[in-house]
Amino acid sequence: xxxxxxxxxxxxxxTINRQVTALSSITLAVEEKEFFVLLGPSGCGKSTLLNLIxxxxxxxxxEISLGATIFSSRAKRIHIAPRDRNIAMVFQNYALYPHMxxxxxxxxxxxxxxxxxxxxxxxxxxxxxxxxxxxxxxxKPGELSGGQRQRVAIARAIVRKPSLFLxxxxxxxxxxxxxxxxxxxxxxxxxRLGITTIYVTHDQVEAMTLGDRIALLNNxxxxxxxxxxxxxxxxxxxxxxxxxxxxxxxxxxxxxxxNNNQYGFIVxxxxxxLPDSLVKQIKKTTxxxxxxxxxxxxxxxxxxxxxxxxxxxxxxxxxxxxxIIYAVCESVSVSLISSNLVPQIGEKVTIVLDxxxxxxxxxxxxxxx
Amino acid sequence: MRENLLERMLFYTGLCVTFxxxxxxxTFMILMSFSKNPDFLGQSFNFTIRxxxxxxxxxxxxxxxxxxxxxxVSSISALISTAIAGMGAYAFTRxxxxxxxxxxxxxxxxxxxxxxxxxxxxxxxxxxxxxxxTRTGLVLPYTAWVLPLSLWILISYFLQIxxxxxxxxxxxxxxxxxxxxYVILPVASPGLFSTLLxxxxxSFNEFMFALMLTTxxxxxxxxxxxxxxxxxxxxxxxxxxxxxxxxxxxxxxxLTLVFQRYxxxxxxxxxxKG
Amino acid sequence: xxxxxxxxxSRQYSYDWPWVTLLLGPGLFLLCLLILIPVIGTxxxxxxRDITFMDGKWVGLSNYAELFKDxxxxxxxxxxxxxxxxxxxxxxxxxxxxxxxxxxxxxxRGIIRSLVLIPWAIPAVISGRIxxxxxxxxYGLANYIIEQFGFExxxxxxxxxxxxxxxxxxxxxxxxxxxxIILLAGLSSIPETLYQQAQIDGASFFxxxxxxxxxxxxxxxxxxxxxxxIDALRIFDLVFILTSGGPGGSTTSxxxxxxxxxxxGDFGYGSTLSxxxxxxxxxxxxxxxxxxxxxxxxx
Numbered sequence: 001x002x003x004x005x006x007x008x009x010x011x012x013x014x015t016i017n018r019q020v021t022a023l024s025s026i027t028l029a030v031e032e033k034e035f036f037v038l039l040g041p042s043g044c045g046k047s048t049l050l051n052l053i054x055x056x057x058x059x060x061x062x063e064i065s066l067g068a069t070i071f072s073s074r075a076k077r078i079h080i081a082p083r084d085r086n087i088a089m090v091f092q093n094y095a096l097y098p099h100m101x102x103x104x105x106x107x108x109x110x111x112x113x114x115x116x117x118x119x120x121x122x123x124x125x126x127x128x129x130x131x132x133x134x135x136x137x138x139x140k141p142g143e144l145s146g147g148q149r150q151r152v153a154i155a156r157a158i159v160r161k162p163s164l165f166l167x168x169x170x171x172x173x174x175x176x177x178x179x180x181x182x183x184x185x186x187x188x189x190x191x192r193l194g195i196t197t198i199y200v201t202h203d204q205v206e207a208m209t210l211g212d213r214i215a216l217l218n219n220x221x222x223x224x225x226x227x228x229x230x231x232x233x234x235x236x237x238x239x240x241x242x243x244x245x246x247x248x249x250x251x252x253x254x255x256x257x258x259n260n261n262q263y264g265f266i267v268x269x270x271x272x273x274l275p276d277s278l279v280k281q282i283k284k285t286t287x288x289x290x291x292x293x294x295x296x297x298x299x300x301x302x303x304x305x306x307x308x309x310x311x312x313x314x315x316x317x318x319x320x321x322x323x324i325i326y327a328v329c330e331s332v333s334v335s336l337i338s339s340n341l342v343p344q345i346g347e348k349v350t351i352v353l354d355x356x357x358x359x360x361x362x363x364x365x366x367x368x369x
Numbered sequence: 370m371r372e373n374l375l376e377r378m379l380f381y382t383g384l385c386v387t388f389x390x391x392x393x394x395x396t397f398m399i400l401m402s403f404s405k406n407p408d409f410l411g412q413s414f415n416f417t418i419r420x421x422x423x424x425x426x427x428x429x430x431x432x433x434x435x436x437x438x439x440x441x442v443s444s445i446s447a448l449i450s451t452a453i454a455g456m457g458a459y460a461f462t463r464x465x466x467x468x469x470x471x472x473x474x475x476x477x478x479x480x481x482x483x484x485x486x487x488x489x490x491x492x493x494x495x496x497x498x499x500x501x502x503t504r505t506g507l508v509l510p511y512t513a514w515v516l517p518l519s520l521w522i523l524i525s526y527f528l529q530i531x532x533x534x535x536x537x538x539x540x541x542x543x544x545x546x547x548x549x550x551y552v553i554l555p556v557a558s559p560g561l562f563s564t565l566l567x568x569x570x571x572s573f574n575e576f577m578f579a580l581m582l583t584t585x586x587x588x589x590x591x592x593x594x595x596x597x598x599x600x601x602x603x604x605x606x607x608x609x610x611x612x613x614x615x616x617x618x619x620x621x622x623x624l625t626l627v628f629q630r631y632x633x634x635x636x637x638x639x640x641x642k643g
Numbered sequence: 644x645x646x647x648x649x650x651x652x653s654r655q656y657s658y659d660w661p662w663v664t665l666l667l668g669p670g671l672f673l674l675c676l677l678i679l680i681p682v683i684g685t686x687x688x689x690x691x692r693d694i695t696f697m698d699g700k701w702v703g704l705s706n707y708a709e710l711f712k713d714x715x716x717x718x719x720x721x722x723x724x725x726x727x728x729x730x731x732x733x734x735x736x737x738x739x740x741x742x743x744x745x746x747x748x749x750x751x752r753g754i755i756r757s758l759v760l761i762p763w764a765i766p767a768v769i770s771g772r773i774x775x776x777x778x779x780x781x782y783g784l785a786n787y788i789i790e791q792f793g794f795e796x797x798x799x800x801x802x803x804x805x806x807x808x809x810x811x812x813x814x815x816x817x818x819x820x821x822x823x824i825i826l827l828a829g830l831s832s833i834p835e836t837l838y839q840q841a842q843i844d845g846a847s848f849f850x851x852x853x854x855x856x857x858x859x860x861x862x863x864x865x866x867x868x869x870x871x872x873i874d875a876l877r878i879f880d881l882v883f884i885l886t887s888g889g890p891g892g893s894t895t896s897x898x899x900x901x902x903x904x905x906x907x908g909d910f911g912y913g914s915t916l917s918x919x920x921x922x923x924x925x926x927x928x929x930x931x932x933x934x935x936x937x938x939x940x941x942x
């Protein structure tokens with residue numbers, strides 16, 4: 001059985017003139033010792049979900065339970081206060097107590113829980129050493145660097161050995177270089193301590209590198225839950241497909257035609273047939289589909305061939321090892337990654353889509369893109 | 370360049386006028402309190418500390434008692450009202466309840482009520498419970514009177530404390546009361562201090578309630594004492610009045626100058642909502 | 644920033660109620676007991692004949708009818724309105740000037756900011772007494788200065804117009820600093836870059852004041868104006884000390900007249916007058932709430 005279970009959770013906010021649904025029918029399970037990431041664009045409800053798990057807000061419906069303990073349940077009229085949940089949380093702005101020094105900050109949760117002074121000192125020291133804070137124990141948060149503050153926040157969270165460790169965009173206030181190394185350390189720390197962790201972020205790179213599993217949220221509901229590889233390789237819809245991966249997956253809206261027992265489409269005079277693996281995913285009734293091809297699955301060919309498409313290059317981003325190329329063809333833009341051939345802007349090149357690695361999605365009813 | 374000069378000239382002229390206008394009355398008060406004769410202007414000034422000796426040691430003037438009453442009543446009122454306002458500001462900024470905004474506006478409106486509109490009935494209430502001419506009978510209305518302002522100042526301070534801090538405290542094991550005690554109040558301590566200072570000064574300077582609700586030195590405060598100070602023999606004893614005024618003004622002015630920053634902050638927040 | 648207005652599931656209120664009650668209880672209890680009940684009591688009393696040593700009786704609105712025929716009331720109404728009309732604009736004018744001085748970058752900035760707090764901090768009664776002495780016909784500072792310039796001595800507190808201006812000047816001494824402090828807060832919130840830009844654009848000192856300072860300061864000026872009007876409406880201490888309402892009742896403020904009735908034992912009539920002042924203040928404070936940044940959105 002999973003450690004944290006969330007069943008059919010919903011949250012509505014009421015303002016003076018309207019009701020806003022922040023979350024609806026959220027169901028997920030987090031395994032023991034798992035690093036679970038809640039990923040999504042801003043305003044998707046991921047932070048609200050974290051607050052609900054922490055008990056800082058009450059759900060409008062559904063249930064949250066940790067092991068055998070019900071944390072919140074609308075139907076059973078149960079709501080356990082955050083202080084009784086034995087959870088720890090790291091906030092985006094760290095929320096360090098400005099009037100206490102580092103040692104007092106880390107000690108605070110222990111003190112409130114009435115742990116004896118001797119034990120407290122030992123635990124604070126242990127946590128501080130683990131995060132390399134033992135030299136700044138007497139400093140106030142205002143005197144620390146961003147990275148140090150962030151580590152104090154983590155030390156304060158892990159010092160009391162919580163059953164659940166919640167992090168709300170903890171890296172977003174660090175500069176890029178520090179972010180990468182902190183990410184690494186965080187993952188190591190989590191594995192070493194074996195604390196079940198839920199991590200909120202809007203950054204798909206963070207999610208992919210940190211998470212054992214990821215739940216991708218959008219507009220208050222879960223689009224897909226799975227390992228980073230599953231989300232990358234088998235996105236269930238176009239939202240997941242474009243959210244994960246950088247530069248994002250190319251999506252082409254196509255009118256497919258059926259002929260000679262083959263589905264195909266025509267671009268710029270070239271007739272391209274879809275392989276059977278994709279055809280199987282298309283419902284017979286639909287004519288308009290979204291074809292998704294990742295930039296790395298598009299190749300520039302020096303010579304035109306039967307299934308190549310001619311495009312005009314509009315932009316180039318050199319990243320060193322590889323180059324991102326932006327191009328258009330009949331007002332449809334496309335991005336691709338090339339590691340050897342680098343054309344000039346305005347140049348016409350021929351490209352080939354690797355359709356065996358492509359995806360087909362249903363066109364959404366209201367066009368979100 | 371020429372304009373810069375004009376700007377500077379304007380500034381220094383204004384500065385001089387301000388200095389003179391503000392300081393002249395205060396200087397006049399201090400000179401008078403040390404002068405043997407009240408008509409020293411244009412004549413010779415004779416230094417004496419007799420007036421100070423008189424107001425402190427003449428038992429029938431009761432000045433030390435008045436001063437003690439003022440200090441005690443204002444300190445207690447300031448402490449209680451700041452404590453109550455602190456709790457209220459925490460409730461207003463950290464909790465949701467229906468009618469919150471209306472209640473806040475209502476309390477704000479209370480702070481603008483003229484004193485005259487309650488002083489008559491207040492007298493009857495205090496007379497009814499036997500608190501006329503007692504310090505308690507002043508502490509109670511003073512506390513209530515400065516409460517809206519204190520609340521307003523503290524709300525503006527509390528609003529600046531990020532909500533994440535509360536959440537962190539909740540998760541670290543605090544109840545709402547512990548959060549207030551261990552986190553919000555310490556973080557807002559400069560605000561609490563400004564509020565305390567302002568509440569003290571407002572109570573210390575209050576006049577109408579004290580005039581109505583006290584009858585003699587048992588509870589009478591300095592402003593009332595000084596307003597009724599007529600001297601023992603016909604002629605107005607200006608020297609003594611100014612000596613008393615100087616002595617009374619000194620602690621308030623020193624307090625104000627030392628903690629200038631806090632007072633200005635408190636005043637502007639009270640009036641403008643930070 | 645924490646916000647007062649946080650949209651929440653309305654059902655969460657039940658969870659918060661015990662805390663709210665506990666935290667707000669003492670304050671609301673005090674305010675109700677010592678301010679709200681007296682106000683209501685005053686309103687009720689105003690509809691009674693309620694004079695010490697006489698039988699009380701309900702008289703409806705006849706106290707109000709009587710009040711409007713009362714020459715003493717009319718006189719004090721006239722004084723209070725003239726006082727507001729003269730003092731408040733002057734306070735704002737000089738207060739604005741002083742706040743500009745306080746905002747001007749110079750080595751005097753710290754000193755002047757401390758200095759202006761002195762008149763504000765001195766109890767009104769004491770400043771009243773100091774000014775009473777300044778206006779003293781024989782050895783006051785005011786007449787001494789006037790004589791130095793070769794003018795005749797003025798009987799400041801003995802004539803109605805002299806007393807009126809004496810009160811205005813003494814009031815200005817105490818209130819200009821307050822206005823200046825409020826306006827200074829508004830001034831310091833105007834970004835410096837605006838002035839730099841204007842200077843680059845070649846705007847003169849006066850032009851900058853007129854086109855940047857004044858418009859951006861307007862909301863603060865409106866609030867200060869209303870605050871001061873409410874405060875001037877209830878003027879009591881200064882008049883009580885300086886003139887006791889004289890000469891001939893020409894400087895009796897509304898508050899002071901009401902107070903006289905209370906002290907004289909006529910609670911019904913005193914309350915009636917108090918209700919009138921209260922209603923004026925209420926209207927003004929509603930304006931403050933409307934024009935101040937007190938709208939729900941701002942909080």
